[in-house]
Amino acid sequence: MTNNQSCSPTISIVTICRNSAATIRKTIESILDQKDAGDEYIIIDGASTDTTQDIIKSYGRKIDTYLSEPDKGIADAFNKGIALATGDIIGLINSDDTLETGALDKIRMFFEDHPDTDVLHGDILLLKDTHVIKLIKPPSRWWYPWRLVLFNHPATFVKRAIYRKYGLFDTSYSIAMDVEIFLRWSKYGLKIDYLPETLTHMQTEGVSGCHAVEGYRQVRDALLQHGFSIPFAHLQYWGKATLWAVLEVVSWLRRK
DSSP, X not given: OOHHHHHSOOEEEEEEESSOTTTHHHHHHHXXXXXXXXXXXXXXXXXXXXXXXXXXXXXXXXXXXXXXXXXXXXXXXXXXXXXXXXXXXXXXXXXXXXXXXXXXXXXXXXXXXXXXOSEEEEEEEEEETTEEEEXXXXXXXXXXXXXXXXXXXXXXXXXXXXXXXXXXXXXTOSSTHHHHHHHHHHHTTOOEEXXXXXXXXXXXXXXXXHTHHHHHHHHHHHHHXXXXXXXXXXXXXXXXXXXXXXXXXXXXXXXX
């Protein structure tokens, strides 16, 4: 191993899942195809009752850590995986998402070239099955009310030391735990960098998409928790909820 290789940051990828037999294999393959020797892959399964566990077990030791037990929700499952991770950098790739080919090399190189970076996020290719819906980039202004999230969490990679110093996901949030932790990082002045590259493919119909209004409410709560004004937080909520309602009506009319 060369000196450059020995100095390269290691990456831990955490996948959380439950009853994900239809999609988990694609997720696993996309990660194993580009995982380096020093990297690790952790799967946290929420006690699946379909064939998800059989699929995971079929990969044997290619999966470095596998845990299957009931959890208290998405944030709790994330935290279990992060607590088990040993890599310098941690990424969270859910069981209906896949890594873009070559993404780990791009991430590794960015952290090598920018050692002061604490959090790195990139772009997401949104898919419905195999059909490309759109490329999702972070909003130019995070407070735009038509964006549920402040950055693309499935395309975000964080130094493990940041989780140790500033805490894990807040389990009181069932949907907007990513918004809350981003606000926390921002409040503490962490160096959050954007890489204008597609890092992850994400399927539609996720939890936030199926429960959008509840997600907006939790965003409002996170804003209030981190010191934003009551009028601003409520403006965010009503702006997002109103736009969602309009888009739902438009979608319904198109189906008529």
